[in-house]
Amino acid sequence: MGHDRNRPDVRGNQEEGGAPPTAPTAFGVLRLPPQRGLRPRNAPPITRNISCRALILRVRPSGESNREASLLTGEHGLLRATVFGGPKSRLRSHVSPFHSGRAWIYGDPAKDSKKLADFDVENWRPGIREMYERAAAADEVAGTVLASYGGGGSSEAAILLAETALDALTDSSGENCPGVIAWFMWKWAGLLGLCPDLTRCCQCGAPAPEASPLAVSPAEGGPVCRACRASGRHPGLFPVSRSCRLWLETPPARPGPPPDPRALTEAAALATAVLSAALGAPPASGGRWRR
Numbered sequence: 001m002g003h004d005r006n007r008p009d010v011r012g013n014q015e016e017g018g019a020p021p022t023a024p025t026a027f028g029v030l031r032l033p034p035q036r037g038l039r040p041r042n043a044p045p046i047t048r049n050i051s052c053r054a055l056i057l058r059v060r061p062s063g064e065s066n067r068e069a070s071l072l073t074g075e076h077g078l079l080r081a082t083v084f085g086g087p088k089s090r091l092r093s094h095v096s097p098f099h100s101g102r103a104w105i106y107g108d109p110a111k112d113s114k115k116l117a118d119f120d121v122e123n124w125r126p127g128i129r130e131m132y133e134r135a136a137a138a139d140e141v142a143g144t145v146l147a148s149y150g151g152g153g154s155s156e157a158a159i160l161l162a163e164t165a166l167d168a169l170t171d172s173s174g175e176n177c178p179g180v181i182a183w184f185m186w187k188w189a190g191l192l193g194l195c196p197d198l199t200r201c202c203q204c205g206a207p208a209p210e211a212s213p214l215a216v217s218p219a220e221g222g223p224v225c226r227a228c229r230a231s232g233r234h235p236g237l238f239p240v241s242r243s244c245r246l247w248l249e250t251p252p253a254r255p256g257p258p259p260d261p262r263a264l265t266e267a268a269a270l271a272t273a274v275l276s277a278a279l280g281a282p283p284a285s286g287g288r289w290r291r
């Protein structure tokens with residue numbers, strides 16, 4: 001078939017990634033719609049694949065046979081991705097709470113969805129499921145991380161802190177689990193920048209005597225001295241003994257409880273109150289480990 005002289009010549013104008021095709025007309029230049037299948041070079045990618053270190057926090061059913069996993073990653077913060085596959089799927093068995101390793105995630109910006117394509121487990125932590133106290137404490141760690149949106153922008157430090165607490169719970173006795181949780185809660189509050197300054201009164205700024213007991217107000221962000229307590233009402237004060245204060249000011253690098261049961265009770269109560277005041281709701285346990 002020969003070329004029609006009256007038909008606009010648009011050949012060479014529809015290159016992939018180029019400008020929309022044009023054709024000369026009696027009224028000027030007509031811009032034609034791009035052909036289907038051609039995308040501008042500067043268009044965002046339809047799909048995106050990422051590979052990152054991840055900690056599985058929680059898994060819940062999604063649809064009839066799929067699951068939705070909440071992951072804390074070092075590079076991208078808190079993510080949620082769908083896990084496809086039936087009960088006998090290898091991927092489904094690998095994607096379980098408290099497992100950590102490398103995740104391959106496929107994202108579709110057009111549908112605003114993410115799919116967990118593969119997960120290479122590096123740490124299974126089987127000991128957590130061997131004791132109820134360990135499992136309950138680990139679930140509290142996961143709930144606190146989720147409630148605080150993965151620690152904000154400190155993703156690398158957040159995943160390191162959460163994995164350190166879970167590793168300590170893997171072989172902890174039931175009696176040591178409250179100490180690990182108290183340590184994690186206080187360190188997590190420090191990661192979020194919520195730990196109160198225990199060296200001076202939050203009302204008048206008077207320095208607090210070293211190694212002295214305190215009355216701390218999480219809502220006001222610090223201890224309230226005796227003179228300020230006498231001059232006004234300060235509800236919600238938490239007592240902090242000398243031993244508890246020393247532990248709070250210099251917490252150990254590895255999970256470890258305060259030196260005595262009273263200090264443990266005070267530290268757990270104060271850490272829970274500090275996080276509750278910032279998050280607007282109690283952490284996952286609601287103070288389960290206060291004794």
